[in-house]
Amino acid sequence: MTDNVQRNREAEVNLLAAARDAQWSPTTFLGPGSLKLVSPAKVNLLLAIGAARADGYHEARTIMHALALHDTMYVAASPATADEIAAAATAARPDAAVGGPADNLLVCIDLSDRTGQDLVVPAADNLVFKAADALARALGREEAQRVAVRIEKQIPAQGGLGGGSSNAAAMLVALAQLWGVSADDDRVVAVARSLGADVAFFLQGGCAQLGGTGDALERALVPSRQAMVLVKPAAGVSTAEAYRRFDEQPTPVQPAVLDAACAAADAADVPLANNLAPAAEALLPELAQVRAWLADQVGAEKVLLCGSGSATFALVDTFEAASALAVAASKQGWWARPTSLSGLRAAIVPSRR
CATH class of the missing domain: 3.30.230.10 (Ribosomal Protein S5; domain 2)
Structure with missing residues (x-):
């Protein structure tokens, strides 16, 4: 199959998916x-x-x-x-x-x-x-x-x-x-x-x-509403592999940082820390590039890997600042979205009917 034929077929599949989504409604389908x-x-x-x-x-x-x-x-x-x-x-x-x-x-x-x-x-x-x-x-x-x-x-x-x-x-x-x-x-x-x-x-x-x-x-802690940007490279990280790499060279979170986090009553007072990050970065070095780029924009103390990755977040003062960072990160070739911390949970949305 030629590249052009493959691209045409992928475009056709995407158009069909878009058409299906446009026609979808909860009343009709569910x-x-x-x-x-x-x-x-x-x-x-x-x-x-x-x-x-x-x-x-x-x-x-x-x-x-x-x-x-x-x-x-x-x-x-x-x-x-x-x-x-x-x-x-x-x-x-x-x-x-x-x-x-x-x-x-x-x-x-x-x-x-x-x-x-x-x-x-x-x-x-x-x-x-x-x-x-x-x-x-x-x-x-x-x-x-x-x-x-x-x-x-x-x-x-x-x-x-x-x-x-x-x-x-x-x-x-x-x-x-x-x-x-x-x-x-x-x-x-x-x-x-x-x-x-x-x-x-x-x-x-x-x-x-x-x-x-x-x-x-x-x-429970008092939730925050602080704005942030999420940045993710295309590749992912296996959580199991990250833990295996961590076990080879475990590095605990500093006791003072852990004590401060566990004493905080408000999310805004929690110092950011993730001791799984070095293992994830060893598996996917691009994560270190994302972290360094975000640190240059907002400061290292406001940047942290999400779990075992591969998204990294950076806290910012406003949603507008998060949006601007997301645009800049996209130009680096990374997936990026502005968002904010929230008090949400998995929940039913009340019906308007």
């Missing part, structure tokens, strides 16, 4: 009973990774903060027949997966990627499906159901911004509502924690300190 949800990104103001435990996990203390940047999700549930579920399982559709305690849950995911990454995630591998499957099992759901999900992605993948985890938390919130349980039901919270520390955080949102392996809520 029905009048659909739920709309906000699914925010997050950053770690503090990430202090400790020693590896016998179970392979690491002790961790972190202070997470939700962002205004968010994905939008729509979720609806309807009765399904055994034949419909069996047909989907047999066809091995990439947009659908079957789960539940008795293979009685069909989850169909429509993923609209608006980050420029052309993200493709088979439904069975999507944390949203895993959340639905785990909650159905935890609640002992016996009804055969079809759950339709639409995810409009604004949070880039492999950025350390928690987009997939936030989507999973939003799915738990939606299904709790649709299945008649509270979002803070112990079973919902237990499922969130089983899926990962970030998932549990997004049920809380705002700003919170977590301990244990980073999944145990220790306290």
Whole structure:
């Protein structure tokens, strides 16, 4: 296949995707009973990774903060027949997966990627499906159901911004509502924690300190609304590889910095620190370039890698300043977005009807 033919086919696919998005509406595709949800990104103001435990996990203390940047999700549930579920399982559709305690849950995911990454995630591998499957099992759901999900992605993948985890938390919130349980039901919270520390955080949102392996809520902090810019190179970083590199040469967060962070009652008073950053930069040296470039613009003390990367954030005084930095970073060839810290959590958007 020639390059021109390949480009023409890619352009045709993109145009078809754009046309599909333009025609999409929650009422038409999910029905009048659909739920709309906000699914925010997050950053770690503090990430202090400790020693590896016998179970392979690491002790961790972190202070997470939700962002205004968010994905939008729509979720609806309807009765399904055994034949419909069996047909989907047999066809091995990439947009659908079957789960539940008795293979009685069909989850169909429509993923609209608006980050420029052309993200493709088979439904069975999507944390949203895993959340639905785990909650159905935890609640002992016996009804055969079809759950339709639409995810409009604004949070880039492999950025350390928690987009997939936030989507999973939003799915738990939606299904709790649709299945008649509270979002803070112990079973919902237990499922969130089983899926990962970030998932549990997004049920809380705002700003919170977590301990244990980073999944145990220790306290809430007063959220900030400070503006920031996010900058991400095209390549990503494997979290598992970052931890392996960290274990080869662990560097603890300085005790004075950790004590100051853990004593802060307000997010604005948390000193920025991430001892996983050197390991991530060793795996992807371009991260050091991004950090140095941002430090030249705003000062090193206001710049930090997001988790294990590959996004880096820089705190600024105004949204206008964040927007200007995002434009300048884009000219360097990096993905960049202005946003701000936020009190958001994974939540249902009230209907205007």
